[in-house]
Amino acid sequence: MPSGNGRIVVICAAFVAGMVGMSYAAVPLYSLFCQVTGYGGTTQRVTQESDRVLDRTVKVHFDANTGNGLNWEFGPKTREIEIRIGETVRADYVAVNRSSRPLTGQATYNVTPQAAGAYFNKVECFCFTETTLAPGEKLEMPVTFFVDPDIVNDENIAHVTTITLSYTFYPYEKEKPVAAAPVPVQDNTQL
Known part of the structure; x- marks a missing residue:
């Protein structure tokens, strides 16, 4: 030594x-x-659909953004839907590469209010998947989800009538340090 x-x-x-x-x-x-x-509005990933559907409804608002350096048009096909709590539904987002070269992006997501993230269950999602689009290419990306019926038993969140699911697509670059990732985002909430 x-x-x-x-x-x-x-x-x-x-x-x-x-x-x-x-x-x-x-x-x-x-x-x-x-x-x-479910901290920070992070949704839960599940492998099966809900087996319990309540008569109570909740509105789900869809939001979409793209980070600097990703010349994509990205947004939800439908801005908002009303679903029964526990009902498994599918929503579609659309991305279009507006550049003259192939671009790869990767989406992150969150839910607001943040406490709802623990009850927002995604069965199918495009998040955290590298997605490459050729110039001018358009891609529909589904997300299948349900709101866990146990949300009505949580007194901190039971009163919520609207949940927002938000995705942000960032340019995907291999081996780039996290500190160098772009921070500002553009709001492209609807195509």
């Missing part, structure tokens, strides 16, 4: 390496945390 200054250099190098490793692990760990808990 090095002594004196050598030990300090080794400790500092290990600390820096650990911090770099944590910075790369932070996003996947945070995403996993949000998916498990």
Whole structure:
């Protein structure tokens, strides 16, 4: 083991390496945390449809955005629908590549109010999937979901009558650090 200054250099190098490793692990760990808990409006992923449908309804509002550097037109086919709680429904988003070259994007999502994320269950979704569109190509992307009937038992969220599902497509670039990802977004809520 090095002594004196050598030990300090080794400790500092290990600390820096650990911090770099944590910075790369932070996003996947945070995403996993949000998916498990519904924190930050993150929806739940499920493999089967709801087996219980209530008479109570809720409106679902659809929002769409594209990040800087992705020359796509992106939006929901339908701006808002009213569904029965527990009813499994499908909504479609549409993306069109407006550039003269192929572009790859990847979507992130959230739900507002944030507490509703724990009850918003997606059966099928295009989120977190690399999507490449050729110049001028148009693609319909479905999302199949239901609102968990247990939402009516949560006194913090039971009064909600409208839930917003929002997607943002960002340019997909391999091995680009998270800190360099574009932050501002354009609002393209409807095609």
